[in-house]
Amino acid sequence: MKKYVSKWPNWFVGGDIRRWMTISRNMELFRRLSVILQSPEMEPPNQEASVSHGKQNIPKALVEEFCTFGLVWLHTFAPCFPVDGNKVSVIHEPNIFYKTVVEKCQTAKRRITLASLYLGTGHLEEQLVAAIGENLRMSGDQLKVKVLLDYTRGSRGERNSCHMLQPLLAQYQDICQVSLYHTPALRGILRNLMPQHYNELIGVQHMKVYLFDNSLLISGANLSNDYFTNRQDRYVLIEDCGPLADFYDGLVSRVSEFSLQLGKGDEVQLHSSWKWHPYYRSAMSQQEKFDEGDTWIFPLVEMGQLGFHQDSCVTKWMFETALPGSVIHLATGYFNPTQDYITSVIRHSAATYSILMAHPTANGFLGARGLAGGIPAGYTLVASEFLKQVETSEQENRIQMAEFQKEGWTYHAKGLWYTLPGQRLPILTFIGSPNFGYRSVDRDLETQIAIVTKNPHLQQSLLEERERLYALGNPFTSETLSKPDRKYAPIWVHVIMRFFRSLF
Secondary structure, eight states, X not given: XXXXXXXXXXXXXXXXXXXXXXXXXXXXXXXXXHHHHHOTTOOOSOGGGEEEETTXXXXXXXXXXXXXXXXGGXXXXXXXXXXXXXXXXXXXXXXXXHHHHHHHHHHOSSEEEEEXXXXXXXXXXXHHHHHHHHHXXXXXXXXEEEEEEEHHHHTOSSSSHHHHHHHHHHHHTTTEEEEEEOOTTSOHHHHHHSOTTTGXXXXXXXXXXXXXXXXXXXXXXXXXXXXXXXXXXXXXXXXXXXHHHHHHHHHXXXXXXXXXXXXXXXOEEEOTTOOSOOOXXXXXXOOOOTTSSSEEEEEEEEEGGGTEESHHHHHHHHHHHOOTTOEEEEEOSSOXXXXXXXXXXXXXXXXXXXXXXXOGGGOTTXXXXXXXXXXXHHHHHHHHHHHHHHHHTTOTTTEEEEEEOOTTOEEOOOEXXXXXXXXXXXXXXXXXXXXXXXXXXXXXXXXXXXXXXXXHHHHHHHHHHHHHHHTTEEEOOHHHHTSTTTSOOOHHHHHHHHHSGGGO
């Protein structure tokens, strides 16, 4: 335990006895499951009330107990929101994601809160803004709209996100707020030197939170045409989740307080109650409610440039405490893991890993102008170096990699699914904006949720989501790298990834 204490939040190290008891209970469950997994002769007396794990069996009651309490350590880092698993829907296709967002914007009665990197400028985006405007017109002053975007991405070019939102501000400025986060790291001479298309490398608002009254749609997708048509991402809709919705509405409001405020004519100004740190820990006072519902949501936030590392701490803990024989399916559109993550997965984890990343043809930067055109090759270079470490450590049987490839599509899905030993259905998933890389940990504002569930319908939905994505994955091995089109990356790509890897 001493290994991890220094990484826990200060309030926890201070001596919260209830949380220490939670950790102890978790470790006891780990011990009990490990004994069964490691001792073939220890069979439970009731074979019908167990699940098979090779030659061993795991009692179903113990699996359910682990699902309910074994991952309760999440509550030592994040607030817990119990929900009804039947109110959680997994969306598979980009067009359904778009249709859902538009319909929710049309029918929301009290609040619409949207946080994204940017809003696109095409016809679909115009229809989305029009849907919000029509709802505002019909609802009078009852509906409040908050939009949080990144300043550098949202103000790029003459026709941009700010331009798209001007019709709302022109008519409903009192009930419609548009905030533009500007990273504190981009200032002074750096701000003047960085070209417009590259200044977002320094850090952006990257959270993807779409909130309608008491329903939360969380994703890794932005609000633009590609993400509505042929760019594969992940999307989960949680309905009737008032306390969770309030949490995220409060988070977006806090970030908005230290963001620039967009006014008429694309003018920007400081928020009237400018503050600095966006995330207060008061939400942690919420009591454990593991006896309510069958599904539990843990919001995770990462704001590295502001000194807040909650999500990465939880992710690292997830890797290092996963049970022997368990399986972690890890997906990211931009595979660039930090050294901490690499060490955790290769050296300190007992789980089996299946990693899904983008094939170069499914990378959104394929064919981009200038240096950006080399980004797909850069990610292949990073993946090849990771593969070498796996092989050097003789972990090829435990850690496998694949590349998503679908003709005419790009790939942006991210997150993980965790499955207990001997089980088919995942009991946990992470979904949101982080890519498990340097940018997510050190540069961007990120959020994702951990969903722990014992609801069989939701577990089945998560399994189907994972299988749909992985069915389009081709193995990434040394043989892959020996192919003529993958064998060599330009020298300048090697140089950039060697010295500026933390930017990607």
